[in-house]
Amino acid sequence: MSAATASQAKVLKALQNGAAAVQVMLERERTSGLERSVRQLRQFQDRGLAHAELATAAHAGGVPAEWIAQAHERGTRGIRWRAGMFLRTAAPVDREQLLTALDTDVARLASWTVLHAARGGSGGEVGTTTTVARNLRALWTRTCVVAALLDVTAGESQTRWAKSVEAAADAITRQGLFGEQITEQWRAIVHVDMTRYRIQATALGEAGIDTDPSIGPPRPDTAIAAMRAEGVGPIDHISHHDVPTSGAQIAEAVEVAMRQTGDLDQDPLMQPPTFSDPPIRYPGAEL
Template identity: 35%
Template sequence: MNKPTPAQRKVLKALQNRAVELTAMTNEANQRTAETGERPPWSWAKDYLDHANLREALEKAACAGGVPKTWIDHVRERGERGITWRANLPLRPAEPLDLDRILGDLVADVQRLQEWTALDTAQRMVRPAPEPTVPDFVERNRHALRALRARTNGVANLLELDSELGEQLWGTPADFAAAAAKWATGLSVDRLPNLLHNAAYTGTRDYAQQAVALGAAGIVIDTADAVASAERLAVAIESLLPREERPFNEATDGVEIASAVAAAEHESPAVAIVETWTGSSLFSDNLEPDTWSYDADPDRKVPQPQFSEAEELGR
């Protein structure tokens, strides 16, 4: 890879200019401390960390979207020297991309996105008006779904994937809808709240920050040619479900409930319905909370401001 794509240039520009902003903030704080002896207020520290966290999130999304780390490091170094982005400045030669990892991670996210879309569709058809005990994690699940969708759209657009390649990687909306309808039809009403709860408490805060950072850099996060919209998937799923008020299996009191619970405890953790590019199956019922969030470099920390004096901020 000799030069960045138009989408990569947007992200690299944002990364470099944000590094310039952070450096300027630190320099101004140091100058004020030297002149007045006053430490920056807490509001300054919060503002600095907000900017630093947004840059960190954009770097993670950039790695996920195929921007070479060499280029990410190069523009950060330039920004820390106070050099703003200029398109005519050459970048260092980039390392080969690990497309198996990059596309594999994206396929996994799309699979999770499809599962959660099916789960949300099932919830709306089973309980159009959620009972008082479940609305909290129903709404949390929808927040998580929106964060996952926005970040997935952004990464797909950063990779500049088209609809044809998307279908090769994770199938057509019709393929998914058939699998989702089969899964949802066999779903017990009694199991739905647990699935919603697990999905709702899967950690997506990091993905939400990455989506915000990508959007601020000029990458579209609302839609993606390679990823079917939530509305399109939902309509496709609903069109294949039985036309009944409650098209899902319902456990009843007594022996039937006990039998349903026993069956759930011994069933396979995944229903093999659709095989994807990764060879894995969709619609696993083992949604684990707080177990995934992409981090290209877990050892790197958000940069802390370096002050001209040894005393800590705020002391």
């Protein structure tokens, strides 16, 4: 690759200018002769974390690693971004691999959406409902902005993701989950750490990458409203299987429930998302 797209240029500019801004802060600190305050330390840490996560999101969105490194290097030398700056020759980016990584994020989003439609808002668990909804927004927003950086088209989004929620609902139905099992999986979403995805989504947004619903997966709140209008939720409506009545059926259901609940810690849908991260961590601003 030899020329950056408009979206890639926005991200490279944010990376380079962010690194340059840190150098200005460091120089002011050196010349002042004063020790860094707690507030200043937090500012440096926040800037460094945002810078590193922006680089991670840039990788996920198809910006070549050579250009990300070049922007970081220039910024650490105090050079701010200018239009038309030379970019190194970059190796081709495997766009299909990056889209496949996003597919995995979308599958997680769809599964969570179905669980939230079935369980969220019932039983008075306001805190859990709020946190799950927040995690859904974070995952959806990050997916949309990375898709925008990848220049995903509306047609690609329609083909790959339009039926993701229906597919997730079918998968959960085939598992034959009962109400309490669904509740346990829904509660487990609270414990998935979405911090990095929130930071990445915010950093891409501040770099000028817009959240475009037309190229993203189904919006969770819209999908949930549609499912509830069709009678999905409360919890037992998601399973088409008969409720166990005989002793043998109840014993089998209990055994399955215990096994599935015990497997939540190993369930990839309940682990911190890493699907769209680059294979190596970008060092970011070392402060």
